[in-house]
Amino acid sequence: MKKYIAPIAIALAAITPFTSVQAAEKVIKWRLAETWPTNFPIFGDAAKQMVKNVDEMSGGRFKITIDSRNKHKAALGIFDFVKSGQYQMGHSASYYWKGKDINTLFFTTMPLGMITAEQNAWYYYGGGEELARKVYDKHGILSFPGGNTGNQMGGWFKKEINSVDDLKGLKMRIPGFAGEVLAKLGAKPTNIPPGELYTALERNTIDALEWVGPSLDLRMGFHKIAPFYYTGWHEPATELQFMVNKKAFEKLPADLQAILKIAIKEAAFQVTSQSYHESAVNWATMKSEYPNIQVKSFPDSVMAELKKANNELLAEFEARGGITAEIIQSQREYLQKSRVWTDISDKAYLNNL
Amino acid sequence: MKKYIAPIAIALAAITPFTSVQAAEKVIKWRLAETWPTNFPIFGDAAKQMVKNVDEMSGGRFKITIDSRNKHKAALGIFDFVKSGQYQMGHSASYYWKGKDINTLFFTTMPLGMITAEQNAWYYYGGGEELARKVYDKHGILSFPGGNTGNQMGGWFKKEINSVDDLKGLKMRIPGFAGEVLAKLGAKPTNIPPGELYTALERNTIDALEWVGPSLDLRMGFHKIAPFYYTGWHEPATELQFMVNKKAFEKLPADLQAILKIAIKEAAFQVTSQSYHESAVNWATMKSEYPNIQVKSFPDSVMAELKKANNELLAEFEARGGITAEIIQSQREYLQKSRVWTDISDKAYLNNL
Numbered sequence: 001m002k003k004y005i006a007p008i009a010i011a012l013a014a015i016t017p018f019t020s021v022q023a024a025e026k027v028i029k030w031r032l033a034e035t036w037p038t039n040f041p042i043f044g045d046a047a048k049q050m051v052k053n054v055d056e057m058s059g060g061r062f063k064i065t066i067d068s069r070n071k072h073k074a075a076l077g078i079f080d081f082v083k084s085g086q087y088q089m090g091h092s093a094s095y096y097w098k099g100k101d102i103n104t105l106f107f108t109t110m111p112l113g114m115i116t117a118e119q120n121a122w123y124y125y126g127g128g129e130e131l132a133r134k135v136y137d138k139h140g141i142l143s144f145p146g147g148n149t150g151n152q153m154g155g156w157f158k159k160e161i162n163s164v165d166d167l168k169g170l171k172m173r174i175p176g177f178a179g180e181v182l183a184k185l186g187a188k189p190t191n192i193p194p195g196e197l198y199t200a201l202e203r204n205t206i207d208a209l210e211w212v213g214p215s216l217d218l219r220m221g222f223h224k225i226a227p228f229y230y231t232g233w234h235e236p237a238t239e240l241q242f243m244v245n246k247k248a249f250e251k252l253p254a255d256l257q258a259i260l261k262i263a264i265k266e267a268a269f270q271v272t273s274q275s276y277h278e279s280a281v282n283w284a285t286m287k288s289e290y291p292n293i294q295v296k297s298f299p300d301s302v303m304a305e306l307k308k309a310n311n312e313l314l315a316e317f318e319a320r321g322g323i324t325a326e327i328i329q330s331q332r333e334y335l336q337k338s339r340v341w342t343d344i345s346d347k348a349y350l351n352n353l
Numbered sequence: 354m355k356k357y358i359a360p361i362a363i364a365l366a367a368i369t370p371f372t373s374v375q376a377a378e379k380v381i382k383w384r385l386a387e388t389w390p391t392n393f394p395i396f397g398d399a400a401k402q403m404v405k406n407v408d409e410m411s412g413g414r415f416k417i418t419i420d421s422r423n424k425h426k427a428a429l430g431i432f433d434f435v436k437s438g439q440y441q442m443g444h445s446a447s448y449y450w451k452g453k454d455i456n457t458l459f460f461t462t463m464p465l466g467m468i469t470a471e472q473n474a475w476y477y478y479g480g481g482e483e484l485a486r487k488v489y490d491k492h493g494i495l496s497f498p499g500g501n502t503g504n505q506m507g508g509w510f511k512k513e514i515n516s517v518d519d520l521k522g523l524k525m526r527i528p529g530f531a532g533e534v535l536a537k538l539g540a541k542p543t544n545i546p547p548g549e550l551y552t553a554l555e556r557n558t559i560d561a562l563e564w565v566g567p568s569l570d571l572r573m574g575f576h577k578i579a580p581f582y583y584t585g586w587h588e589p590a591t592e593l594q595f596m597v598n599k600k601a602f603e604k605l606p607a608d609l610q611a612i613l614k615i616a617i618k619e620a621a622f623q624v625t626s627q628s629y630h631e632s633a634v635n636w637a638t639m640k641s642e643y644p645n646i647q648v649k650s651f652p653d654s655v656m657a658e659l660k661k662a663n664n665e666l667l668a669e670f671e672a673r674g675g676i677t678a679e680i681i682q683s684q685r686e687y688l689q690k691s692r693v694w695t696d697i698s699d700k701a702y703l704n705n706l
Binding site for chain 2: 053056057058059112115116117118120121122123124125126150151153213214231232233236253254255258259262263265266269270272273274276277278279280281283284295297303334337338340341342343344345346347348349350351352353
């Protein structure tokens with residue numbers, strides 16, 4: 001049969017344009033669930049960009065539709081959606097799954113840890129990618145970096161933080177390892193999906209929250225009810241996450257696997273530049289547009305306690321051994337090595353101007 | 354004819370795997386000329402990665418071969434190769450073409466200018482891409498960012514630089530705007546392809562050179578003959594360049610155009626992480642492996658003169674008007690705006706640790 005078909009296929013290719021041949025192929029249809037509300041800026045743009053990349057590069061053979069939290073109603077359910085195969089893909093953040101698998105915590109950002117350039121180098125060339133694979137393999141999920149927001153602001157507070165005592169009993173929306181650090185100092189950290197943040201702050205469900213930075217915070221209106229805006233310590237390089245159901249991925253032909261992986265990477269890369277741009281633009285006009293915002297940094301005494309608690313907590317987690325210890329050690333070693341280079345390059349450059 | 358063929362194409366698609374259909378299509382073959390010697394690390398890896406991306410994503414329908422300078426013998430002839438269509442693509446750096454079109458100078462990096470994160474934000478969201486298009490359109494070339502090395506070291510010098518007088522008459526390999534700045538202070542800047550740098554330094558054709566940083570410099574052996582290694586001021590965010598002949602690009606079907614553009618972007622993104630990694634790793638062992646290297650920073654008096662000359666030169670170029678002024682103004686405004694954000698985010702974070 002094959003011998004007979006091949007010459008016909010060649011004859012067809014010769015007289016029909018590529019698009020006709022492709023249109024004749026079966027269109028693969030996938031669904032993606034995202035943590036974000038519909039048309040959420042930057043983060044939502046990344047998923048849209050990824051979908052557009054896949055559509056264009058596959059010549060329309062691979063179509064992905066996006067369901068926002070408004071549709072699927074489970075902003076923090078993306079991990080389960082993708083693990084079960086209910087959705088083939090998700091866009092969210094790895095540290096939201098710390099309650100399901102503590103080792104997912106380390107792949108978003110770590111307080112007092114690596115900045116974006118360092119973390120990317122660690123992930124792609126310093127062993128991070130292999131560690132992420134180990135963690136996610138057992139869940140049948142492929143995890144990919146989904147866009148880095150860069151250094152995040154330390155959050156919005158209703159009251160000024162003058163000493164570590166002001167953190168005791170403080171109800172704050174702060175996910176990831178930073179939440180654990182604050183808990184160690186007596187705060188009550190929680191995670192709340194982005195679509196519910198303003199209401200939670202307004203109704204005093206929480207006293208403070210961190211979200212992202214000037215790129216995304218100002219349009220949320222937090223400044224109206226929590227005017228103290230602190231500089232960052234807790235998320236120096238927040239990387240979002242694209243998740244892919246592994247079985248679904250393995251069913252794709254090789255070219256569409258390559259297209260999906262590279263489409264993801266391009267979309268993620270754009271998040272970094274778009275975040276930086278939006279932060280710069282919004283910061284530049286923030287003081288004139290929102291004169292009530294008071295930009296603050298945590299006092300040295302609070303920073304010292306945060307560092308101490310962070311180190312103690314890392315040691316506690318490391319003592320669990322296994323992959324948890326492996327990740328913490330890998331990140332610590334890489335931070336030390338890469339920070340020396342950061343200090344002599346970008347930091348020295350910026351400080352010497 | 355079409356009515357008759359369509360059902361056959363559908364029938365074929367149903368019983369043959371994608372790869373067979375694709376293999377039956379005409380394979381498009383392109384050639385890329387790179388500035389770098391064969392198997393040059395990082396930079397050469399980027400071109401190889403781009404070619405691999407295109408091959409995999411197109412299912413083998415689009416093949417690009419790479420000619421290094423060892424083959425085409427014209428390391429700094431890439432612009433002409435691509436403009437004329439002799440090669441469909443090139444991998445090089447935009448500031449190498451300042452003698453052909455002065456406005457190409459601004460798209461690599463600018464002395465005392467934006468760092469990588471700022472420059473990417475400017476390029477993709479602050480108007481840089483549109484300006485690059487204006488400059489390259491008239492040459493029939495599409496220019497794409499080709500990988501950012503990050504902050505580069507200030508170079509290797511045979512003699513220590515103690516005052517601006519030590520720059521007078523200094524023969525230095527330093528391309529781009531930084532070369533113009535040094536010329537203003539009495540130095541004699543020149544550009545020499547990477548494959549010829551060591552010999553030029555050894556034979557005293559030049560007294561000093563800058564190449565990249567610890568990621569690539571150490572294996573070149575410069576430290577053996579020029580042991581003073583200066584920190585950077587002149588190339589805070591060196592972006593390489595992929596060039597594509599516009600007519601060749603326009604002949605590609607839409608899916609392969611998308612594949613090429615996104616393949617380029619992924620390969621370029623990897624350069625940043627790979628450079629950072631190699632810099633960190635090599636810097637960490639540099640002092641033990643090469644104890645004769647003396648790391649220096651230019652004295653304040655020299656830095657002040659460099660800044661002054663840079664500002665004067667920017668004003669002179671701006672006075673030319675047209676697109677030159679447009680680019681300089683766009684970069685200046687964006688640097689001011691984005692640097693305020695850099696100062697409150699990464700810089701404050703690094704300085705407060």
